Amino acid sequence: MKILSLKQVNLSLNGRKILQNLSMDFWKGRVHAVVGPNGAGKSTLAATVMGLEGYRKVRGEILFEGESITNMGIEERAKRGITLAWQEPARFEGLTVETFIRASAREKSDAEIQRVLQVVGLNPDEYRNRAVDRTLSGGERKKIELASILAMRPKLVLLDEPDSGIDVASLENIFEAIRVLRKDGTTVVLITHSLAVLAQAEHAFLICDGTLIEEGPMEQIRPYFEDKCIPCNHKNIPEIEGEEHGDE
Amino acid sequence: MEMSELLKELNMDEALRDPDTAHLVIERNRVVSSHWVQGLEVKTEEIENGVEVSVRVREGTVITKPVHFCFGVTHKRALQRIVMHVHVERGAKIAVLSHCMFPKAEDITHVMEADITLDEGASYVYREKHIHSPDGGIEVYPRATITLGKRARFATEFELIQGRVGKIDIDYAVTCGEESTMEMMTKISGRGDDDIKIRETGYLVGERARGVLTSRVAVREHATAEVYSKLVATAPYARGHVDCHEIVQDQGVATAVPVVEVKHPKAHVTHEAAIGSVDTKQLETLMARGLSEEEAVEFIIQGLLS
Ligand SMILES: Nc1ncnc2c1ncn2[C@@H]1O[C@H](COP(=O)(O)OP(=O)(O)OP(=O)(O)O)[C@@H](O)[C@H]1O
Numbered sequence A: 001m002k003i004l005s006l007k008q009v010n011l012s013l014n015g016r017k018i019l020q021n022l023s024m025d026f027w028k029g030r031v032h033a034v035v036g037p038n039g040a041g042k043s044t045l046a047a048t049v050m051g052l053e054g055y056r057k058v059r060g061e062i063l064f065e066g067e068s069i070t071n072m073g074i075e076e077r078a079k080r081g082i083t084l085a086w087q088e089p090a091r092f093e094g095l096t097v098e099t100f101i102r103a104s105a106r107e108k109s110d111a112e113i114q115r116v117l118q119v120v121g122l123n124p125d126e127y128r129n130r131a132v133d134r135t136l137s138g139g140e141r142k143k144i145e146l147a148s149i150l151a152m153r154p155k156l157v158l159l160d161e162p163d164s165g166i167d168v169a170s171l172e173n174i175f176e177a178i179r180v181l182r183k184d185g186t187t188v189v190l191i192t193h194s195l196a197v198l199a200q201a202e203h204a205f206l207i208c209d210g211t212l213i214e215e216g217p218m219e220q221i222r223p224y225f226e227d228k229c230i231p232c233n234h235k236n237i238p239e240i241e242g243e244e245h246g247d248e
Numbered sequence B: 001m002e003m004s005e006l007l008k009e010l011n012m013d014e015a016l017r018d019p020d021t022a023h024l025v026i027e028r029n030r031v032v033s034s035h036w037v038q039g040l041e042v043k044t045e046e047i048e049n050g051v052e053v054s055v056r057v058r059e060g061t062v063i064t065k066p067v068h069f070c071f072g073v074t075h076k077r078a079l080q081r082i083v084m085h086v087h088v089e090r091g092a093k094i095a096v097l098s099h100c101m102f103p104k105a106e107d108i109t110h111v112m113e114a115d116i117t118l119d120e121g122a123s124y125v126y127r128e129k130h131i132h133s134p135d136g137g138i139e140v141y142p143r144a145t146i147t148l149g150k151r152a153r154f155a156t157e158f159e160l161i162q163g164r165v166g167k168i169d170i171d172y173a174v175t176c177g178e179e180s181t182m183e184m185m186t187k188i189s190g191r192g193d194d195d196i197k198i199r200e201t202g203y204l205v206g207e208r209a210r211g212v213l214t215s216r217v218a219v220r221e222h223a224t225a226e227v228y229s230k231l232v233a234t235a236p237y238a239r240g241h242v243d244c245h246e247i248v249q250d251q252g253v254a255t256a257v258p259v260v261e262v263k264h265p266k267a268h269v270t271h272e273a274a275i276g277s278v279d280t281k282q283l284e285t286l287m288a289r290g291l292s293e294e295e296a297v298e299f300i301i302q303g304l305l306s
């Protein structure tokens, strides 16, 4: 069953076409991957699905569980079960790890906070009272972000480069989190540059220059990583949108 | 409401019963209760509209449990003036937790005039927490002149996040001697027509003196805040930092004027100021977890002021 569908989605930022005629279907309970070179539009796609500020003037349609969410704000989308883990997570001065996770948690018990921290490989006793600020490393911050998502128990999560800044040993914790999400029935969208992360997915999309180049089972997209970028009409300089399109 | 009820609400009655914990409770111009421990000498004198307090911590005395001060007015209208002299002698250490409570304020002025001297190697940690009425009706004027001797350590935290600010005008000046350290942190949350002024100055006059001025202010509705933080370094290897963060919501107005002045080529002072609405990424992160915009803003402000 489809949970999320993009239908002919176009998005321009500062007069530049970033997403072009993207049509994609994501299936309930599956793990998907989105791959493509730097600047392909992967993070933009995630921001557009989440409805972040500046990413809402979309042409085309986004459907979630059959309902159009194209004109909805972040809050409404989150309430429907969509969430996003940023490529570079935000830092919060003065907020403890515990308060931060509790704010997102569906079940706000201590046991739940302990559970999600353990899944991402952080010792709850050591981390619970630390601040989610610049005293945490980038990798620790990403794990806490993931822990808060586990506690939220979303229907669909977009994980933007969940492995960036994560050491080899900790990668297993990230994979464990993905398995836990999947077991919960959460639909996962992994944005990645890593073959190991791609290997976690069942279905993958290759995008380039804001356009969908190919999609299919993970194995079909894998050669992209083996230095065989599938030939595409990649224009390094995205075209400047003409006035006649009327959206800026 | 009686002072005793207030103290109970703050869970302070236990501290006030402990023979090892020193305390001083002043209601308007009356010393309601006091208790001292060895090495801590305190004289109090009732003056017009207030109390003059002289605190002396004898050389080498280390007071292990924080001393509790409580200044309050339980009436609706009053002027309260506290004149405070503090002398922490060589090598002595003291921490003070000060509660300033004006829960029924309609027209109250609270003035604090303090002069504080720390001798060589002395340490003074002072936390002041204000609890005001929900409707403002109060003006608070904390004034302090502080002198730090060699290797002395002075740390303060001023917190006014419960009840309405009314009007507050803080003016602190610290002169830091050789190898001394000074850390001042102010946290204030304003709403309605609250009027916040913070003036903090640090003079790093001794070699290797260190000073940090930190302020965290939130202004909502029509509140205004002006933060003037100044650090002047005149000695070699003096190090200073000014860090001001103000969140503005609704029709609030915030100003930050950090001034850093370096008068010695081997001194170094830095500053950072962030003023504006809450950070978009923080806001969107919380909203993406299902919080409403209002809940998310409140959450971020709570964190900033925590
Ligand atoms: N606000 C903006 N205005 C104009 N161009 C933008 C804006 N934001 C992003 N872009 C451009 O959109 C393109 C896609 O960016 P995006 O961040 O989505 O790429 P990505 O696929 O996530 O890349 P990476 O792998 O490096 O994370 C890039 O060319 C980028 O420069």
Ligand SMILES: [Mg+2]
Pocket: A042, A043, A044, A087, A160
């Ligand atoms: Mg990206």
